[in-house]
Amino acid sequence: MKKVLATALAIGATSLMVGCTATNAMSQKSQVTPENKTSTPSVLLNVTSDNAQVQLMSMVLTMQSAQQGADTRVLLCGPAGDMALRDAPASATTGQPPKNMSPQGLMKMVMKNTDTKVEVCAIYLPGKGVDQSVLIDGVTVADPAEIGALMVDGKTQVVSF
The missing domain is CATH 1.20.5 (Single alpha-helices involved in coiled-coils or other helix-helix interfaces)
Structure with missing residues (x-):
């Protein structure tokens, strides 16, 4: 012992x-x-709301995050996917106060001025019975495996609207 x-x-x-x-x-x-070394923060913004103000605010925060150095990615699902349509509903294209900017207009600005990737959910287009040709330029269909990997990555902030 x-x-x-x-x-x-x-x-x-x-x-x-x-x-x-x-x-x-x-x-x-x-x-x-x-x-x-400081790692670049990663933000995944999951937008599902059909409310124009919520959609617009999600784009405001996407722009702010990207401008502050975050690696930003936007996933549009359900009614929010309509923001990505060439023939989007008025709720996505009508200017909102205080700067008369529309959700789709600011989304296009975010895509043009930052490296933000904007995607619709993989089931969005089949659910509408349409193909990718109905989407505005620059918006693609999300790969569920990629989005899943982002969501479980401890460095990614997932924000839902």
Whole structure:
């Protein structure tokens, strides 16, 4: 019993010393070569609302996030997918106060002025019985596997409107 206890204590002490040595080496390394890498934040904005103000605000926040350095991606599902239609409903194309900007108009501006990728849900077009030709230029159909990977990536903020 004493032999087992002595062996366990020796292993514990050795592990502690190795851990302290590794920690000391890591702290010395960080002093010699500081790592100032900051990862680019990733934001996935999932828009489903049919409300024009909610859609517009989602685009306002997408633009703000992109301008502040985030890697932004917009997923339009359900009624919000209508924002991406060439023949969009008036709710997506009518200007809203205070700047008379429409949800679709600001979405187009976001796409033009940032690297934001805008996509409709994979089931949106089949659900409407149409194909990708009805979408405005630059909007594509989302790959569920890609979106799923983004959602489980710990660096991605998922925001829903």
